[in-house]
Amino acid sequence: MGFASDSILARGLIIDRATKFGLKNEAFGAKIVHCRAFGNGGKVKGKVRVEVRAAVQIGGLEEVKKAKEELGFDVVSEGELREKGFLGMRKTKLVCTIGPACCSMEDLEKLALGGMNVARFNMCHNTRGWHRDVIKKIKRLNEEKGFCISVMIDTEGSQIHVLDHGAPSSVKAEEGSIWLFTTQKSDGSSPFTVQANYKGFSEGIEVGDVLVIDGGMASFEVIEKVGNDLRCQCTDSGLFLPRAKFSFWRDGKLVERNYDLPTLSKKDWADIEFGVSEGVDFIALSFVNDADSVRQLKNYLYMRSCRSTRVLAKIESLESLQKLEEIVKASDGIMVARGDLGVEIPYEQIPTVQEEITNVCRELNKPVIVASQLLQSMVEYPTPTRAEVADVSEAVRQYADALMLSGESAIGPYGQKALSVLQMASSRMELWSREENRQSILHRLQLGVSLPDRIAEQICNCAVQMANNLGVDAIFVYTKYGQMASLLSRNRPYPPIFAFTRDNSTRMALNLQWGVIPILVDLSDDMEANISRTIDLIRTKGLLKTGDVVLVVSDLTPAHLNSTAFQSIQVKTVV
Numbered sequence: 410m411g412f413a414s415d416s417i418l419a420r421g422l423i424i425d426r427a428t429k430f431g432l433k434n435e436a437f438g439a440k441i442v443h444c445r446a447f448g449n450g451g452k453v454k455g456k457v458r459v460e461v462r463a464a465v466q467i468g469g470l471e472e473v474k475k476a477k478e479e480l481g482f483d484v485v486s487e488g489e490l491r492e493k494g495f496l497g498m499r500k501t502k503l504v505c506t507i508g509p510a511c512c513s514m515e516d517l518e519k520l521a522l523g524g525m526n527v528a529r530f531n532m533c534h535n536t537r538g539w540h541r542d543v544i545k546k547i548k549r550l551n552e553e554k555g556f557c558i559s560v561m562i563d564t565e566g567s568q569i570h571v572l573d574h575g576a577p578s579s580v581k582a583e584e585g586s587i588w589l590f591t592t593q594k595s596d597g598s599s600p601f602t603v604q605a606n607y608k609g610f611s612e613g614i615e616v617g618d619v620l621v622i623d624g625g626m627a628s629f630e631v632i633e634k635v636g637n638d639l640r641c642q643c644t645d646s647g648l649f650l651p652r653a654k655f656s657f658w659r660d661g662k663l664v665e666r667n668y669d670l671p672t673l674s675k676k677d678w679a680d681i682e683f684g685v686s687e688g689v690d691f692i693a694l695s696f697v698n699d700a701d702s703v704r705q706l707k708n709y710l711y712m713r714s715c716r717s718t719r720v721l722a723k724i725e726s727l728e729s730l731q732k733l734e735e736i737v738k739a740s741d742g743i744m745v746a747r748g749d750l751g752v753e754i755p756y757e758q759i760p761t762v763q764e765e766i767t768n769v770c771r772e773l774n775k776p777v778i779v780a781s782q783l784l785q786s787m788v789e790y791p792t793p794t795r796a797e798v799a800d801v802s803e804a805v806r807q808y809a810d811a812l813m814l815s816g817e818s819a820i821g822p823y824g825q826k827a828l829s830v831l832q833m834a835s836s837r838m839e840l841w842s843r844e845e846n847r848q849s850i851l852h853r854l855q856l857g858v859s860l861p862d863r864i865a866e867q868i869c870n871c872a873v874q875m876a877n878n879l880g881v882d883a884i885f886v887y888t889k890y891g892q893m894a895s896l897l898s899r900n901r902p903y904p905p906i907f908a909f910t911r912d913n914s915t916r917m918a919l920n921l922q923w924g925v926i927p928i929l930v931d932l933s934d935d936m937e938a939n940i941s942r943t944i945d946l947i948r949t950k951g952l953l954k955t956g957d958v959v960l961v962v963s964d965l966t967p968a969h970l971n972s973t974a975f976q977s978i979q980v981k982t983v984v
């Protein structure tokens with residue numbers, strides 16, 4: 410007899426704690442198959458007493474403990490698997506921006522339980538001390554509570570924006586009003602003055618050009634140029650928000666200018682140094698304009714022996730769109746930063762550009778995050794607009810690897826709810842895509858050049874086709890740097906991909922990849938032994954049962970074999 414929140418919940422549980430059900434030690438490792446609830450006048454509410462009537466022994470105390478210790482399987486995926494089965498596991502990954510509204514240990518744990526895979530820290534805001542404290546909390550949650558949340562920092566980058574518009578929050582610009590845009594600091598005596606952060610902000614700008622705020626929040630016509638300052642008349646009334654961004658348009662086209670602003674400023678390098686010392690998993694590089702800045706950062710990380718820190722390039726400028734392929738090739742992943750991208754291209758182009766970036770990323774086998782304004786109204790309201798749900802679903806339908814919350818989690822009071830909206834909408838669309846057999850329409854560019862790379866790629870393509878056709882329960886892959894796992898993910902298979910690795914940084918990087926559940930485990934050179942051991946460990950935890958079918962792929966190459974000798978596909982039925 411013991412306590413549980415209800416008897417339904419207790420069913421299927423593996424008994425792994427003496428206190429949980431007040432059972433004797435012999436019951437350890439048993440799976441509850443029948444139990445009865447007492448108390449609360451028959452209402453199953455709060456904690457009820459549960460009498461365990463039948464349990465099947467699937468492993469002894471030592472075995473269950475061993476399986477727990479030897480297998481770095483995060484508690485959220487494990488819970489999801491127990492509750493929903495293999496096919497019910499969510500494939501699309503979720504990124505949450507961490508801010509003042511969600512930085513307590515309690516709130517972070519709720520986001521973790523809600524399915525947050527990656528925590529994003531935007532270095533534009535708050536102090537490094539603040540970021541350090543919160544990153545430490547995430548690491549504590551991982552270590553002490555068994556979560557697997559990767560950490561991403563996002564650089565500030567260099568961009569022209571409002572430094573001061575004369576108010577702490579927003580300021581309204583009325584149609585017809587005249588404003589001065591300057592780099593001089595205002596003493597507060599002249600209203601309608603906006604200070605820009607960069608002295609060259611007006612270079613190349615002519616009278617008659619249109620100044621657009623935040624991609625359409627308000628518009629102005631330049632009516633006079635005095636030195637570097639611009640006198641402008643508001644032609645479309647709207648709002649200046651803090652840090653509002655500028656763009657200039659002429660004849661309906663963006664005025665492209667070379668500002669000479671570095672992608673990585675002094676502050677960005679200091680933030681990167683901070684990220685390195687905190688051992689972050691991802692650095693997202695803002696306002697990347699070409700592949701050079703990505704390579705520069707990757708080289709730097711290599712020199713600092715931080716090869717495991719992955720570099721993501723944020724696509725948020727017109728220039729980055731023009732050099733998309735080279736940027737994707739140079740980086741470890743991409744973020745479609747729709748907020749700033751919508752400042753540089755007309756917003757009606759965002760949906761098609763997003764799909765194009767998502768497709769290029771999958772062809773080149775790089776994870777892609779769709780970010781910004783997914784559930785914007787939830788910064789204020791506890792429910793999303795139907796249009797927002799449609800936008801989220803569209804990103805999932807396009808097979809983006811991950812979706813990101815910004816202000817919804819960072820400053821909004823409904824962050825956990827917003828996360829659950831992402832989780833429900835993505836699960837729903839994944840199911841629909843499977844039922845519609847949409848995976849079959851993915852086209853696959855041949856990626857590999859060398860023979861071993863081409864073999865790996867073909868093995869993964871075939872393995873996924875086999876897995877789908879055979880209806881296997883799961884794909885198991887054994888991987889060192891995650892290459893094989895990501896080639897499998899690229900094919901967007903029906904079953905989940907369990908990626909076993911002994912490298913913790915590979916585990917944290919795979920967190921961003923569609924359909925991959927990274928599991929940390931010590932692997933040997935003996936692949937057969939690895940396979941049977943991991944299957945055993947997972948079975949002992951009660952997550953695999955007799956008759957389950959697993960498709961196994963491996964790319965771990967023992968040193969004494971030549972490089973392709975151990976790439977194989979096997980189909981195993983659990984006995």
Ligand SMILES: Nc1ncnc2c1ncn2[C@@H]1O[C@H](COP(=O)(O)OP(=O)(O)OP(=O)(O)O)[C@@H](O)[C@H]1O
Pocket residue numbers: 506507508509531533534535563695748749781814815816817819820
């Ligand atoms: N660490 C933080 N401290 C305070 N406020 C934050 C923090 N992180 C985010 N915010 C707030 O949440 C809002 C949305 O966050 P987010 O980081 O996505 O901003 P963004 O402006 O879209 O991103 P970027 O600056 O990279 O383009 C920000 O405008 C800011 O007000």
Ligand SMILES: CC(=O)C(=O)O
Pocket residue numbers: 695723725745746747748749750780781
């Ligand atoms: C996320 C981000 O940087 C943007 O949308 O602009």
Ligand SMILES: [K+]
Pocket residue numbers: 531532533563564565566695
């Ligand atoms: K940023």
Ligand SMILES: [Mg+2]
Pocket residue numbers: 695725746748749
């Ligand atoms: Mg941005």
